[in-house]
Amino acid sequence: xxxxxxxxxxxxxxxxxxxxxxxxxxxxxxxxxxxxxxxxxxxxxxxxxxxxxxxxxxxxxxxxxxxxxxxxxxxxxxxxxxxxxxxxxxxxxxxxxxxxxxxxxxxxxxxxxxxxxxxxxxxxxxxxxxxxxxxxxxxxxxxxxxxxxxxxxxxxxxxxxxxxxxxxxxxxx
Amino acid sequence: xxxxxxxxxxxxxxxxxxxxxxxxxxxxxxxxxxxxxxxxxxxxxxxxxxxxxxxxxxxxxxxxxxxxxxxxxxxxxxxxxxxxxxxxxxxxxxxxxxxxxxxxxxxxxxxxxxxxxxxxxxxxxxxxxxxxxxxxxxxxxxxxxxxxxxxxxxxxxxxxxxxxxxxxxxxxxxxxxxxxxxxxxxxxxxxxxxxxxxxxx
Numbered sequence: 001x002x003x004x005x006x007x008x009x010x011x012x013x014x015x016x017x018x019x020x021x022x023x024x025x026x027x028x029x030x031x032x033x034x035x036x037x038x039x040x041x042x043x044x045x046x047x048x049x050x051x052x053x054x055x056x057x058x059x060x061x062x063x064x065x066x067x068x069x070x071x072x073x074x075x076x077x078x079x080x081x082x083x084x085x086x087x088x089x090x091x092x093x094x095x096x097x098x099x100x101x102x103x104x105x106x107x108x109x110x111x112x113x114x115x116x117x118x119x120x121x122x123x124x125x126x127x128x129x130x131x132x133x134x135x136x137x138x139x140x141x142x143x144x145x146x147x148x149x150x151x152x153x154x155x156x157x158x159x160x161x162x163x164x165x166x167x168x169x170x171x172x173x
Numbered sequence: 174x175x176x177x178x179x180x181x182x183x184x185x186x187x188x189x190x191x192x193x194x195x196x197x198x199x200x201x202x203x204x205x206x207x208x209x210x211x212x213x214x215x216x217x218x219x220x221x222x223x224x225x226x227x228x229x230x231x232x233x234x235x236x237x238x239x240x241x242x243x244x245x246x247x248x249x250x251x252x253x254x255x256x257x258x259x260x261x262x263x264x265x266x267x268x269x270x271x272x273x274x275x276x277x278x279x280x281x282x283x284x285x286x287x288x289x290x291x292x293x294x295x296x297x298x299x300x301x302x303x304x305x306x307x308x309x310x311x312x313x314x315x316x317x318x319x320x321x322x323x324x325x326x327x328x329x330x331x332x333x334x335x336x337x338x339x340x341x342x343x344x345x346x347x348x349x350x351x352x353x354x355x356x357x358x359x360x361x362x363x364x365x366x367x368x369x370x371x372x373x374x
Contacts, residue, residue: 010367022229030250038214
């Protein structure tokens with residue numbers, strides 16, 4: 001409506017009806033709710049401005065880095081054994097092969113699957129059995145595997161007291 | 174407390190402010206709402222001070238019971254608070270605020286609480302020493318209140334939006350969902366009837 005259509009007499013009479021205001025309790029309730037909401041401060045649905053402008057690039061970069069890292073990790077963890085050795089085959093190979101011949105059997109490509117299988121197997125054995133296995137590896141000259149398993153053993157059983165005799169067998173000389 | 178400030182009806186400027194809240198006259202409503210959207214609780218308080226009284230009267234004159242008006246009043250502001258994340262200043266904040274209020278009113282009307290001015294509560298301001306003059310003034314005001322009450326709902330709504338919220342016909346159309354010409358027409362009819370009541374009084 002054009003301002004010219006406003007009738008001052010009507011407006012004045014309307015004002016005479018009263019100038020009611022909301023009760024104080026309502027004011028307090030509304031303002032308290034507004035403060036609570038401001039404290040929650042959800043992420044706005046529109047692009048942020050000013051100092052918050054760096055939120056989106058940072059979040060995008062974090063997502064990219066995580067995605068790349070996860071992909072790389074999955075590729076290296078799940079890469080198939082180049083020799084086509086399955087978990088069960090690897091375990092059988094290890095058990096069947098003479099301990100002395102083991103280092104020369106597959107030196108360059110000791111399958112990751114086999115190593116993993118050994119570690120898994122070691123986790124299910126008793127501590128004594130694990131120590132014996134480490135001693136066997138040491139005796140066979142497979143010192144890297146023995147060191148790795150020994151480190152895992154000490155991490156897993158930090159309070160386990162290894163006898164002097166066994167220490168002589170499992171520690172690298 | 175702190176909430177006595179209210180914009181003047183002609184300019185929207187803050188004329189009075191008590192207590193701690195600053196009245197930031199130069200900051201538009203829309204900018205305050207954006208600041209609140211971004212977490213500035215003080216911006217909301219300034220907005221609230223600007224609009225509280227007029228919004229309350231708009232609702233009070235549109236609905237039968239004061240308790241229901243208070244409930245609606247709180248609901249309107251809660252909707253504003255909840256919608257802050259989606260707020261984008263595509264129109265005046267006032268238009269947006271009263272659009273929310275009008276929609277809640279429509280829901281209320283649909284539930285059967287038709288609006289009337291509570292005539293029993295109408296009191297003549299000031300104290301005339303002459304009882305006869307006081308009674309006459311009260312009678313005049315009652316006639317005006319009756320005329321306002323007698324307006325069709327759409328016309329009364331247009332009048333209140335114009336008078337309390339200061340909305341233009343275009344903004345009334347936006348707030349009520351009618352066409353601009355319809356809004357103009359409703360406002361014109363309402364003003365004519367109320368003017369007749371004033372002249373008659």
